[in-house]
Amino acid sequence: MTTVENGSGAPALKGKRALVTGGSRGIGAAVVRQLLDAGAEVLATARSTAYTAPEGAAFVTADIRTEAGTQALAAAVRERLGGVDILVHNAGGARADEGASAMAISAGEWQDALDLNLMAAVRLNSLLVPAMRERGSGAIVHISTAALLPPVPAFAHYQASKAGLESYSRALAAELAPFGIRVNALGPGRTSTPGGEETRKRWARDDEASAATNTPPIGRDGQPDDIADAVLFLVSDRASWLTGAYLSVDGGEFPRN
Numbered sequence: 001m002t003t004v005e006n007g008s009g010a011p012a013l014k015g016k017r018a019l020v021t022g023g024s025r026g027i028g029a030a031v032v033r034q035l036l037d038a039g040a041e042v043l044a045t046a047r048s049t050a051y052t053a054p055e056g057a058a059f060v061t062a063d064i065r066t067e068a069g070t071q072a073l074a075a076a077v078r079e080r081l082g083g084v085d086i087l088v089h090n091a092g093g094a095r096a097d098e099g100a101s102a103m104a105i106s107a108g109e110w111q112d113a114l115d116l117n118l119m120a121a122v123r124l125n126s127l128l129v130p131a132m133r134e135r136g137s138g139a140i141v142h143i144s145t146a147a148l149l150p151p152v153p154a155f156a157h158y159q160a161s162k163a164g165l166e167s168y169s170r171a172l173a174a175e176l177a178p179f180g181i182r183v184n185a186l187g188p189g190r191t192s193t194p195g196g197e198e199t200r201k202r203w204a205r206d207d208e209a210s211a212a213t214n215t216p217p218i219g220r221d222g223q224p225d226d227i228a229d230a231v232l233f234l235v236s237d238r239a240s241w242l243t244g245a246y247l248s249v250d251g252g253e254f255p256r257n
């Protein structure tokens with residue numbers, strides 16, 4: 001992989017401290033690697049204990065669905081990095097039983113989806129952004145999904161929580177822009193990751209035909225680095241006039257307008 005450089009030849013994110021949630025595999029792991037390549041100091045987090053972070057990155061185990069989990073993570077961030085300049089809210093997903101319907105999603109599944117896909121970002125931002133605001137700079141990326149608009153009854157809780165995340169992201173961007181903090185949302189399309197493959201296998205059992213014809217118009221599924229490339233752009237100074245935006249990175253599969 002090529003090193004990302006700024007105009008003077010130095011790594012573009014040298015001196016920046018970054019937190020990546022869900023950094024142990026899939027899209028998050030690619031974001032961690034690319035941030036390291038760009039010279040950032042990186043802390044990754046996930047629930048798994050059996051994960052070895054790439055050389056140069058720190059790793060903290062946390063379940064960010066709870067208030068206690070996000071507080072422990074924020075404390076670890078302060079202890080290990082002293083604070084953050086870049087926050088990538090990537091951990092996400094939702095359980096859905098085979099053949100489930102929107103009406104059958106239990107209250108517990110709804111709460112889980114909201115806690116992981118929306119409230120984890122809200123809670124972590126409330127703990128970590130005040131220091132960013134005092135410093136007068138920062139970049140936040142909320143990972144949503146490109147597949148927000150086509151109705152998928154079994155994933156109503158997932159889509160609703162990601163819709164909330166995008167709406168929150170826009171509001172936060174407006175509030176934090178005067179403090180030099182940029183906030184953007186990014187929606188991956190079909191990306192080859194453990195979580196993405198597992199979800200699509202469940203959808204395929206429900207609807208073989210549409211799953212088979214769902215190759216994005218660009219002719220292939222995405223790779224984690226396709227998404228990480230776009231995240232790196234959003235957190236870099238090349239995007240210094242970009243805030244409150246939503247970016248689909250989906251091979252053209254889910255046009256929003």
Ligand SMILES: NC(=O)c1ccc[n+]([C@@H]2O[C@H](COP(=O)([O-])OP(=O)(O)OC[C@H]3O[C@@H](n4cnc5c(N)ncnc54)[C@H](OP(=O)(O)O)[C@@H]3O)[C@@H](O)[C@H]2O)c1
Pocket residue numbers: 021022023024025026027028045046047048049062063064065090091092093116143144145146147187188189190191192193194195196197
């Ligand atoms: N892949 C796709 O096709 C696709 C499409 C649209 C949107 N997205 C979004 O992109 C993001 C990344 O997706 P992915 O496919 O890379 O997912 P993935 O392969 O399932 O990886 C998810 C990551 O999040 C961590 N995680 C899950 N629950 C957590 C929790 N409660 N607390 C802390 N960490 C947790 C996982 O580690 P542990 O399990 O060890 O905690 C793992 O590191 C998600 O927000 C997803 O909704 C993905």
